[in-house]
Amino acid sequence: MQQITLRRPDDWHLHLRDGAMLKGVLPETTRHFARAIIMPNLVPPVVTSADASAYRDRILAALPDGAQFEPLMTLYLTEGTDAADVAAAAASGLVKAVKLYPAGATTNSHSGVRDFDKVMPVLEKMAEIGLPLCMHGEVVTAEVDIFDREAVFIDTVLDPLRRRLPDLRVVMEHITTKQGADYAAEGGANLAATITTHHLIINRNHILVGGIKPHYYCLPVAKREEHRLALRKAATSGKACYFLGTDSAPHVDALKEHACGCAGCFTATNTMPLLAHVFEEDGALERLEAFTSLNGPAFYRLPANDAQIRMVKHEVPQSFPAKILTEAGPVTVFDPGFPVHWQVES
Numbered sequence: 001m002q003q004i005t006l007r008r009p010d011d012w013h014l015h016l017r018d019g020a021m022l023k024g025v026l027p028e029t030t031r032h033f034a035r036a037i038i039m040p041n042l043v044p045p046v047v048t049s050a051d052a053s054a055y056r057d058r059i060l061a062a063l064p065d066g067a068q069f070e071p072l073m074t075l076y077l078t079e080g081t082d083a084a085d086v087a088a089a090a091a092s093g094l095v096k097a098v099k100l101y102p103a104g105a106t107t108n109s110h111s112g113v114r115d116f117d118k119v120m121p122v123l124e125k126m127a128e129i130g131l132p133l134c135m136h137g138e139v140v141t142a143e144v145d146i147f148d149r150e151a152v153f154i155d156t157v158l159d160p161l162r163r164r165l166p167d168l169r170v171v172m173e174h175i176t177t178k179q180g181a182d183y184a185a186e187g188g189a190n191l192a193a194t195i196t197t198h199h200l201i202i203n204r205n206h207i208l209v210g211g212i213k214p215h216y217y218c219l220p221v222a223k224r225e226e227h228r229l230a231l232r233k234a235a236t237s238g239k240a241c242y243f244l245g246t247d248s249a250p251h252v253d254a255l256k257e258h259a260c261g262c263a264g265c266f267t268a269t270n271t272m273p274l275l276a277h278v279f280e281e282d283g284a285l286e287r288l289e290a291f292t293s294l295n296g297p298a299f300y301r302l303p304a305n306d307a308q309i310r311m312v313k314h315e316v317p318q319s320f321p322a323k324i325l326t327e328a329g330p331v332t333v334f335d336p337g338f339p340v341h342w343q344v345e346s
């Protein structure tokens, strides 16, 4: 029986939602993860430090008994965000990052940024105080093909912004392309990228071949196989600029299996066993800890977790629930489409 021990992992990009959904999905993350960067795209969004403080309280109130979990809060950047409020939220330790959604790019992003000039005072303040900006890196203009949105964003938005504000610390969230992986690797100490579990496993064929698979639809949408392979190479490289952000994004089945289905894969339940499978397949199990437990805290200037988890590879495939039954409705757990022998034991 093969086993590995890792420092307890953190999830640097997580959607927990609110109310009944929060209550239903939170245990799926707290079972294995010590901390998570909590995405602020609620309705209405988490914009001010007061919003973040209230949301944090709701998360803490929803924690399962005995759970050791720290939500790392973020603010949703709007064109009306107040730089002084952001700075105060960072100084108090409440907020660990600000999230930038280009307006219209993804779920609940309509309050996001249209005109980057309008958010420059906030970004300048963040550069000054070292507060990371988590970027959803996709352009949303109609003439750009959805499969090219990330690469075009890097060239036309991200790179010019980083030249204008070289001290701004940026996390390219959920990269899905070779261009994203390459750009992150060349960006120096102020740039990093999160990679999801599902983008290491699926390419666009998984969504579309043999019938449309709504539970594989997420944003940024999975790309060609060559991009999946580039992400695998990046994640398993151990390089400090890459770390896990699951982007686990629960939507009830009724809204996924729909004529206009929501974007998001729900991977909180089985992320760690899937990652052990992926890293083992690529001969990189010894670098799994860097990806899940070391590189993220280092970028966010936080200590790595002291506690450990033990993962075991069993002879027989392990079973995972197909759905999590929340009071908001059932949420389908990401199905990798292959047997998984790894399990987190403690």
Ligand SMILES: NC(=O)N[C@@H](CC(=O)O)C(=O)O
Pocket: 015, 041, 106, 107, 136, 217, 218, 219, 220, 247, 249, 250, 263, 264, 265
């Ligand atoms: N990843 C997704 O497909 N969806 C996320 C938003 C996001 O991170 O893009 C969601 O909030 O549902």
